[in-house]
Amino acid sequence: MNKADKHPDYKKMYSVVKKLFLKTEHFKHGPYDETFFTTRVYETAKEIVKHFPECSKEEILAAAVLHDVGKSKLDSDKLFKGCTTLGTADEEWCKHPALGVPIAEKIMKKLGHSPVFIKRVSFLIANHARRGGKMKDKPLDLQIIQDADLIADWGFSGFIRPFLYTGKFSHQSIFGAVDFSLHGWDPAKDKALINLDVSKKIANKKLKLQDELLKQLCKEIKSDLL
Numbered sequence: 328m329n330k331a332d333k334h335p336d337y338k339k340m341y342s343v344v345k346k347l348f349l350k351t352e353h354f355k356h357g358p359y360d361e362t363f364f365t366t367r368v369y370e371t372a373k374e375i376v377k378h379f380p381e382c383s384k385e386e387i388l389a390a391a392v393l394h395d396v397g398k399s400k401l402d403s404d405k406l407f408k409g410c411t412t413l414g415t416a417d418e419e420w421c422k423h424p425a426l427g428v429p430i431a432e433k434i435m436k437k438l439g440h441s442p443v444f445i446k447r448v449s450f451l452i453a454n455h456a457r458r459g460g461k462m463k464d465k466p467l468d469l470q471i472i473q474d475a476d477l478i479a480d481w482g483f484s485g486f487i488r489p490f491l492y493t494g495k496f497s498h499q500s501i502f503g504a505v506d507f508s509l510h511g512w513d514p515a516k517d518k519a520l521i522n523l524d525v526s527k528k529i530a531n532k533k534l535k536l537q538d539e540l541l542k543q544l545c546k547e548i549k550s551d552l553l
């Protein structure tokens with residue numbers, strides 16, 4: 328383990344990732360603000376990893392910062408224009424872990440990380456989306472990354488995101504965003520994909536907050552006129 332491995336420069340890593348995201352049409356102008364999502368995955372990973380001192384916090388947090396960098400290589404047309412001859416949006420999304428590995432390797436190499444560190448972080452990036460039964464015998468560090476990635480967008484972020492989407496795309500009214508929040512997402516389905524009990528506790532807290540905010544909003548927009 329070298330100096331860079333012991334004290335990774337997460338800020339520098341993030342600044343490179345952010346630049347790559349902002350260069351793309353789909354993240355700069357599209358509905359998915361991946362730069363800020365990355366910060367939430369990093370913070371959520373920090374929250375989970377403190378319960379597991381046996382894991383390498385440095386590798387896990389580096390993977391959290393770099394895990395979605397492959398999305399900078401996705402094709403906006405395939406993601407958002409619904410052109411079937413180009414393949415489906417889902418197929419395009421699925422490519423991002425593999426696309427991210429060479430980019431992350433290059434970033435880590437430039438920052439002076441050892442080959443062992445790079446290999447271990449790359450493994451986490453390559454497999455971060457293989458949730459549920461898609462992979463057997465998942466190492467603990469991969470379980471942490473997968474959980475952080477899954478629950479980072481719950482809670483206040485989960486509450487606010489449909490409204491951000493509405494703000495960017497005028498075809499949907501604010502009531503559409505409320506309707507999506509009430510009926511468009513089934514947390515039970517996603518909760519079943521969480522690996523660790525610690526993550527389940529964090530997720531439950533986040534969901535409670537999300538639910539309370541939504542209930543309060545529903546109360547405030549209720550009117551005899553509607």
Ligand SMILES: [Fe+2]
Pocket residue numbers: 394395423455456476
């Ligand atoms: Fe991802």
